[in-house]
Amino acid sequence: MGRVSQAQAEENRRRVVDTASRMLREQGTHVSVADLMKAAGLTHGAFYKQFASKEALVDEATAHAFAELARRHTAGLERYDGRRDAAQQALIDTYLSVEHRDAPADGCPVAALAADVAREGGGREARRVYTEGVADFTRFLATDDQDGIARLCTLFGALVLSRATTGSPLSEEILGAAHAALTQTD
Template identity: 50%
Template sequence: MGRVSQAQAAENRERIVAVAARLFRERGIAGAGVADVMAEAGLTHGGFYKHFASKDALVTEAVTAAFAGQQAPTPDTYLSAAHRDDPGGGCPTAGFGGDMAKELGSDATRAAYAHGVEGFARALGDGEPDLAALSTMVGALILSRATAGTDLSDRILTAAREALTPVTEP
C-alpha cells in the first residue's frame, strides 16, 4: 500500500481524535486502548505512532477537541435523559472528570481539561465563570448516570434543572 497524502493523513488524525474523545468519555481513559481507538477509526494499530508519540498525547488532544466541540448548553438540554444516556457524545467535563480526579491524564491533559472546564463555566456565566451552575450541572449529570435505570436518576435531573431555573414572580 502506498503512502497517504498529507490531506488524507490529516483526515485520519482528525478521525482518530474524534473516536478517542468519544471512547474515552464512554469507557474512561484506561478502558479504551489504542487498539480500540484505531479499530473504531478504521485504521491499523500499527499506524497509531505515525500520528501520535503516545497514548497520553492522544488523550490530551482528545480532551482539547472534545471541549472545542462543546456548545454552551442550557440546564434543560444538559440535564436531560438524552444527555445522560449519551456519555460518548456528551459533556467532556463530566466524561473526563473521573479520570482527571484519578490523575490518569498527563500534566498536559490535566491543563487541557482545566482550560476546558474554565471555558465551560465562563460560557454558563456570560463571560464570568459560573462555577456554581457548572458544579450543579456536572454533579447532577454524573449522579444521574450512576443511578440510570432508577427513578432516582430522573429525580436528580429534575431537581438540578429546578435549582438552576430562575424563579419569576407573576
C-alpha cells in the same frame, strides 16, 4: 500497500482524534489503543505514525472535546441572538436531559473526563486543557445573580449522579431537581 498522501494522513489523524474524544468520554482513558484504532477504521500500527504515545492522543482528544464544547456555547449564543440567558436556559434544558445522560460519547467532557483527569499527573496537557475548559464553562454559565462555578457544579453533579443511578426512578428525579434549582426565579 503504498504510502498515504499527506491529506489522507491528516484526515486519518482527525478521525482518530474525533473517535478518541468520543470513546474517552464514553469509556474513560483506560480504553486501549487497539480498540480506538479499530473504531476509527485504522490499524494499530497506524497509531504510531500519528502519535508519540497514548498520552499524547489523550491530550489532543481532550482538547478536541473542549473545543467542541466551546463551539456549542458559541452556537447557542448565536442561535439566541447573543441573549446569554436564553442560551444558558437551552443549555441547562439539554444538559439535564435523559438524552444527554444516555449519550456520554457526545456529551459534556467536564462530566465524562473528570475522574480520569483527576487521576492523571498535574503536569499533563489534558489537565491544563480540562482546567481551562472548566473555567470557560463557568464563565459561560455565570449570571448577575448566580456564580458560574456553583451552576456548573450543580449540572455536573446531577449528570454524574443521574448516570450512576440510570435504571432507577432516582436518576430522573436527580435531573429534575437540579433543573428546578437552576431555573427557579425569585
